[in-house]
Amino acid sequence: MIPGISIYEILTVTSILFFIGLYGFITRKNLISILISIELILNASVINFVVINKYLYPDMLQGVVFSLFIIAVAAAETALAVSIIIGLYRQISSVEVKEIETMKH
Amino acid sequence: MDFSNFLAMRHEIILLAITLLLIVAEVFIPQNKKQSIVHLAILLFGLHTIVGFLPIMETNLFGGMFRTNGLIHFFKNILNLGVFILLLQSADWLRAKIFSQNKGTEFFILLFSSLLGMYFMISSGDFLMFYLGLELSTLPVAALAAYETTNRRSSEAGIKLILSSALASGVSLFGISMLYATSGSIYFENIIQIIASTDLTILGMILFFAGLAFKISLVPFHFWTADVYEGAPISVASYLSVISKGAAVFILMILLFTVLKPLMHVWENLIYLVAVLTMFIGNLFALRQQNMKRFLAFSSIAQAGFILLGLIAGTQLGTATIVYFVLIYVFSNLAAFGVVQAISLETGKEDINDYEGLYRTNPNLSLVMMLALFSLAGIPPVAGFFGKFFLFTAAASEGYYLLVFIAVVNVTISLYYYLIVVRAMFLRKSDNPIPFFKNRIYMRLGLLITVIGILVLGLYSPLYDYIYELSGIFN
Numbered sequence: 392m393i394p395g396i397s398i399y400e401i402l403t404v405t406s407i408l409f410f411i412g413l414y415g416f417i418t419r420k421n422l423i424s425i426l427i428s429i430e431l432i433l434n435a436s437v438i439n440f441v442v443i444n445k446y447l448y449p450d451m452l453q454g455v456v457f458s459l460f461i462i463a464v465a466a467a468e469t470a471l472a473v474s475i476i477i478g479l480y481r482q483i484s485s486v487e488v489k490e491i492e493t494m495k496h
Numbered sequence: 497m498d499f500s501n502f503l504a505m506r507h508e509i510i511l512l513a514i515t516l517l518l519i520v521a522e523v524f525i526p527q528n529k530k531q532s533i534v535h536l537a538i539l540l541f542g543l544h545t546i547v548g549f550l551p552i553m554e555t556n557l558f559g560g561m562f563r564t565n566g567l568i569h570f571f572k573n574i575l576n577l578g579v580f581i582l583l584l585q586s587a588d589w590l591r592a593k594i595f596s597q598n599k600g601t602e603f604f605i606l607l608f609s610s611l612l613g614m615y616f617m618i619s620s621g622d623f624l625m626f627y628l629g630l631e632l633s634t635l636p637v638a639a640l641a642a643y644e645t646t647n648r649r650s651s652e653a654g655i656k657l658i659l660s661s662a663l664a665s666g667v668s669l670f671g672i673s674m675l676y677a678t679s680g681s682i683y684f685e686n687i688i689q690i691i692a693s694t695d696l697t698i699l700g701m702i703l704f705f706a707g708l709a710f711k712i713s714l715v716p717f718h719f720w721t722a723d724v725y726e727g728a729p730i731s732v733a734s735y736l737s738v739i740s741k742g743a744a745v746f747i748l749m750i751l752l753f754t755v756l757k758p759l760m761h762v763w764e765n766l767i768y769l770v771a772v773l774t775m776f777i778g779n780l781f782a783l784r785q786q787n788m789k790r791f792l793a794f795s796s797i798a799q800a801g802f803i804l805l806g807l808i809a810g811t812q813l814g815t816a817t818i819v820y821f822v823l824i825y826v827f828s829n830l831a832a833f834g835v836v837q838a839i840s841l842e843t844g845k846e847d848i849n850d851y852e853g854l855y856r857t858n859p860n861l862s863l864v865m866m867l868a869l870f871s872l873a874g875i876p877p878v879a880g881f882f883g884k885f886f887l888f889t890a891a892a893s894e895g896y897y898l899l900v901f902i903a904v905v906n907v908t909i910s911l912y913y914y915l916i917v918v919r920a921m922f923l924r925k926s927d928n929p930i931p932f933f934k935n936r937i938y939m940r941l942g943l944l945i946t947v948i949g950i951l952v953l954g955l956y957s958p959l960y961d962y963i964y965e966l967s968g969i970f971n
Binding site: 408409413416421426429436440454461471478 | 673
């Protein structure tokens with residue numbers, strides 16, 4: 392727990408982080424930026440879990456353990472996404488979203 | 497220490513052993529005999545499917561993180577059967593296209609890992625296990641969608657799937673963190689006792705629902721579906737539309753009927769809205785498709801809308817009809833995808849126009865396709881009719897007459913576009929039809945099982961009674 396800071400301030404920060412990530416996912420034009428936006432969303436939930444555990448239910452460690460697993464899975468997810476992006480880059484020499492629109496309607 | 501409890505995890509342990517065995521086989525089988533891995537994998541998975549039908553006891557393991565009971569066990573068998581048919585149908589594709597690039601074994605390893613994730617997801621007893629199962633079932637499929645690395649569309653499908661599903665699981669996690677904040681536990685059993693209808697819980701539930709709706713491709717979250725199905729290899733598309741969707745529907749049903757039951761007055765409105773949107777948008781977009789895979793993608797979105805009718809009932813009847821419908825849907829959709837797979841492998845043609853005059857050249861294939869489409873549309877003699885009829889009964893018995901009326905209107909719309917394909921195959925003549933070809937043994941076996949399923953499941957009523965009996969667990 393951080394002295395002088397209540398749970399409300401931290402939850403406000405994580406909510407803002409979540410919506411920045413969501414906004415970035417919708418508006419970014421670059422695949423890597425979209426990946427970064429997803430990381431923001433995941434990190435918002437990680438902080439949420441840790442903070443809720445620490446402030447509200449300090450006698451159990453469920454939230455902290457959950458957040459460790461989220462970090463590990465997020466790393467796997469990013470590795471896979473980056474490898475697919477590299478595979479795509481070899482074919483079209485671009486990571487822009489507008490270049491991957493051959494399938495529509 | 498008593499290890500007999502671990503027998504409750506029989507499905508998971510055997511599948512993991514098969515996956516590891518295939519990795520060893522990949523190392524030790526010499527290069528010129530690699531094709532035999534297909535036979536090995538199909539044989540092992542067939543044995544696994546048969547062993548899976550042995551009865552299992554009802555237990556909770558690992559402090560309640562893993563649980564199993566009759567209905568979950570039965571559903572795992574449905575998934576097994578679906579994957580087995582899928583393996584039979586994709587064997588020829590693997591041998592013709594993929595083993596020449598020297599990456600055939602990975603297909604099985606990734607597919608089985610994903611299935612393992614679904615097992616863990618549907619028998620999860622807390623949100624951590626659920627999340628890990630969800631990710632384990634999604635990530636390998638994204639790798640599989642991008643499997644044809646020389647094909648640009650396949651890579652596009654892969655990147656679209658991984659980014660959308662990562663966003664979905666992120667949103668879902670944010671919802672789970674809110675549920676954790678209000679109840680103080682991630683175990684389903686503890687949450688059931690504490691959960692109350694507060695604003696934070698409702699927000700958490702809606703975010704969580706959004707994540708799962710992504711996997712089932714319900715309407716506001718369906719944008720990835722058609723693109724991924726079109727770009728991905730056909731086996732992977734059929735895996736996504738049948739197995740992945742079925743497992744997600746099942747776990748959503750368990751969670752809504754048990755953990756989130758106190759919020760039913762909220763989620764029934766949510767599902768009402770989503771069901772109407774899903775049915776209309778899925779059907780109306782399916783009308784204007786020319787590509788067979790995109791057509792089946794929108795048809796599977798519409799089918800997911802019908803499944804929600806059983807979900808909204810929230811009773812034992814609802815549970816039984818959903819499981820029964822998913823069982824029939826597995827057979828019907830795999831039959832349709834199997835025919836598309838066979839024709840695409842032989843000729844490379846995937847458009848509806850290319851199917852004109854198919855009956856004159858390939859009568860057997862077009863009959864299978866006709867049965868599959870009739871079953872998807874719900875025309876009486878075949879199984880699909882009974883599945884839909886029971887779903888509508890479940891919704892009507894809870895008083896949702898308007899919703900059932902809307903669903904019946906949608907069945908009529910769907911009949912039109914399914915019959916477009918049937919008309920192209922049987923009534924149209926073409927100057928340049930698909931030439932006659934003979935399928936290999938595996939593909940024929942795969943299509944035969946689906947046809948038997950479509951014809952028998954609807955008429956064999958003890959099966960439905962059996963499912964109804966099992967479904968009592970969750971209500």
